[in-house]
Amino acid sequence: MSQIIRLEIKKRIGYIIINKPKANGYDIHFMKLLAEKIEVAALNDEVKIIALKSALPRFFCAGADIKVFQKNTVVENKEMVNYANLVAKKLHEIPKITVALINGHALGGGLELALACDIRLASDADYQIGMSEINLGLMPGNGGTQRLIRLINLSRALEFLLKGNSITPDQAFDIGLVNQFYPESEFEALSTAYLENLASGSGSAMKAIKQAVNQGIELSLEEGLLLETKLADSLYDTEDAKEGLKAFIERRSPNFK
Structure with a gap:
């Protein structure tokens, strides 16, 4: 289970790699491990940049594991959401620059993790980006509403949340949701070069x-x-x-x- 989340340090970059098939759907154990790895990277003097990426080919993170969410009690779900908020808070507040490498579906709480990062890099692969909590009779609870309105146009953010429809990576780039948009075939090389350039700074x-x-x-x-x-x-x-x-x-x- 420890390999669900692993930390690899290369050239002053701490890569936090998530690997929970089939979709990196999270539960409270996942969030506790993620919080630990972020803390380890934050305290490591060798690390300048922290990059969050997926080991899965089609998913960045699909958000909370719906089957677990449905089986949990309300109290258990609130505890899981609290940990998810803690992780997002860490990504946003730690003094090191945090970057989300999006090369697969980023949905619900998975997109909220990306929004909590300082910078988002995306590939042009065939995947969706969205927060569809409204379709479950819910709303984003890990900072999604507040971080989104600070990134893109207020009216567009409200529409995005109310409709619950997903958008493509190029649409996300067009509205300013992601900072850089690379061809899938070059995503690893170009995102690595971007991170290494950042890590060369003071x-x-x-x-x-x-x-x-x-x-x-x-x-x-x-x-x-x-x-x-x-x-x-x-x-x-x-x-x-x-x-x-x-x-x-x-x-x-x-x-x-």
């Missing part, structure tokens, strides 16, 4: 930028500018800043620690 600067963006969106402009100034000031005397300035003068690429 970890301390990335941490500060993520904090400025995630906290600043909830503040007034004046408060956000004060936060930005405070965070920017904190970087001037860091080893990364010294290396970045030195590399610029020497006309070479910086080697951030």
